[in-house]
Amino acid sequence: MSELLIGATIVVAGVLVGVEFCVAVLVNPIADRLPSGGGLTFRSSAGRLLGTVMPPWYIATVVLAVVSTVLLRSSSAGVLSGVAAALFVATIVLAVTVLVPINNRVKAWSEGDHPPDWRRQVQRWDRWHLLRVLLCTAGLILLVTAALTAP
Template structure:
């Protein structure tokens, strides 16, 4: 059972890493280069879509990693999985306290209606998002490493 939960957590966190990395490194920079604020509507649409999906994905990752940690706790694998779980939980705290409020504002904007400081707000979101990307990446690496430690 612990192998199944650990595998599920690795798959879920690996997907998170891919999505969050892609948003940070490819999607948002491309959208920001569109002329005449063309990326603003796309960012708003992305904020609405991902804002509905990602909370469930993050919670599923924390729950599966936490369950694997509980089953493996007395092993070296369990310690690494525990640290990874703590990092994933920290990303939820970061999201709820900093990223979600900005994301909710962005989700309400349209190409014609947005605040004058919209660029600064999305840059602030991007800066905090880089921290989230780092946390989920480290969590993913630790979780994967925990699966590579021989039992015994």
């Protein structure tokens, strides 16, 4: 049973990392090259959709990482899983304190109604999002390492 839960943790965290990586490296850079405000429209729409989907996904990842930590607590793999859980918690703190406030502004914008510095604001979001991707990736690597070294 513990192998199944640890495997589920890796899958949930892995898909989360994949989605966030694609947003950072593929989706937003492509959207920013769309002509005449298309990138702004895309980011606004994506902000509304992902702003709904991602919070439960992050919470599920943290919960599963904590469960994995409890299951592995009697070994060094438990420490690795615990650090991974802490990194995923840090991504939530980063999101709530920095990314969500920016995203809340972006999702209210339209092609005809946006501040003149909208590009600077979304670039700031992109930089912070890249940090989140790095933290999530480190958490995933630790989870996989924990699973591979578990007794």
